[in-house]
Amino acid sequence: MRILFLMICLWGLPATAQEVSRSFGPALATTRLLVRSTTDINVFGPVIDAFLATRPGLAIDYEQWGSNALFDLSLADCAVGRPGADVVISSGVHQMVQMVNNACAAPHVSALTTALPPALRWRDELWGITREAAVMAYNRDLVPLDDVPLTRFDLLDLLRPTASPYAGKVATYDVESSGLGYLFAFSDAREATTFGALLESLGRTGAVATCCSAEIIAGVADGTYLIAYNVLGSYAQVAAQSDPRIGIVLPQDYTLVLSRALMIPKAATHSAEAAAFLDFLLSVQGRAVLADVLLIDPLTDDASAEERPPVSETTLRPIGLSPALIVAMDQQKRAQFIRRWRENFSNQDLR
Template identity: 85%
Template sequence: MRILCVILCLLALPATAQEIRRSFGRQTATVRLLVRSTTDIEVFSPVIDAFLAVRPDLAVDYEQWGSNLLYDLTLSDCASGRRGADVVISSGVHQMVQLVNNACAAPHVSALTTALPAALRWRDELWGITREAAVIVYNRDLVPPEDVPLTRFDLLDLLRPTASPYAGKVATYDVESSGLGYLFAFSDAREATTFGALLESLGRTGAVATCCSAEIIDGVANGTYLIAYNVLGSYAQVAAQSDPRIGIVLPQDYTLVLSRALMIPKAAAHADQAEALLDFLLSAAGRAALSDVLLITALSDKAGAEDRPPLSETALRPIGLSPALIVALDQQKRAQFIRRWRENLSRGVRP
């Protein structure tokens, strides 16, 4: 029933459901690799260029999608046997594990894939290709240094006063529209004793929940928000390179660490070339390209421009690729979690 509903919903979607589509490589290339991804094309395009530099015989058509729509489309392709993407890359790694569990992925084994840690490789059908933190972002011009929240406890303290200057000025992902936002919030609920109190405080003070990294980060930069919680650090770091108003904190109580997951659909038209892209991304050259665009970061280094002690390795909480993530998609648990979210943050949600 779930798959049938997905198919019917997708048939009603416009052809331009993806956010952006861009082509790379020679128009005369005999093989065009279709990559569907949640990764911002402006961030990922140098990585594609680096891949095509070593594979000039190929071209890449890149589609940027929201994580929930990408999951539904990929599930629909799988259920119908339709040839869709050759490569799927998503930050909604719980959704990717579910797709693999639904037998939607093709296997691949190489020296590079087997060299990955077990937490970044599942069934030889799903691989973690990046290393990114969930961070706190703040406006460096408008948030005094003594107010910068270095932990979730600090953020709670900022929101506790009745007349907190941060009321209505904190943003986070909307867990209903953002698969990544849901994953981070669900991981928080399992990781931290502070989650319930933080959720209540965010709701009580009119925090804003919205869909997208770019909107949240831009809002912090222009002062619409003063602080953003659980934002994907790679995008924040890219923005901070050109905008000194953006400050970044890797929470010292614990920092969630995400590896975007890559899958080759079992009906991929160009599986060999998809495997070549995966192996490139796992190679030294590919990892260098991912590091250049901050999709792989040294999380033990100082966060942003501020001079802070390195984050302890014990504070890192990697989100591993495993069946444990499927719990996040259990319909009953998801419905309960979203109901709890709505009860607290409904006043701040923006469409």
């Protein structure tokens, strides 16, 4: 009954749920691969171009979605066996694990997929294709060097004073509207004893919870926010390349590391081409292009290396693709977590 209700609701989804779309390759191509993804189209475009250069005559229609909307639509397609996307890529990897668990994915095995470490391959139906850190970004012009937070404890210290200049000037993802934001916050809650204190401090000082990486990072650059917490380092580094106002820190207490997950839906129309796309992304050539657009991050953070010691490998906390992520999708646990979040942000108009 719940799945039927979900399907009825999603048939009426507004067009704005899909953020943007673009076609790549020959306009008259007889085979068109439909890729639905949460990855910014301007970041991922060069990766698609590189793949299509190896596949003459193939075209790709790319749709950029928010993680929650992409999950809902993909789940609805799966429920009725409706051909939708040929490839789904999402930063909401807990949602992707849930879809695989719901038997929504087609398997694929190749030398490249089997070479992946177990944390980046689950049931030969879900694969991690990127390596991106959750970082703190800050405005270089407006945050004094001595104030740059290198750990979550440092951020807590900045927010502790009654008249903190950072009150109302810290931004993070809204865990209810952003699947990635929920995943990062949920991982924080399981990883560190600082989460409760940090959540309380963010709420008490009027931190802004909003939906999107681009909005948060642009706000840091123009001074709307002084610090952004738990944003994707790949997007922050892309912005920092052209805007020297943006500084980036990989937290020294621990740094979450995300691998965007790729799934080939069971009802995909072009599953062979989808598998070829996956293999390209895992190949030496594909990984080089992903590295060029910073979706595979060496995690050395050269942009702000002068402001902090290099991050240690022991500090990294990869979010692996495993059934453990299904805990984050448990309806009761998710409702409790969001209720706790809302209680701390109760005095705000979440954007």
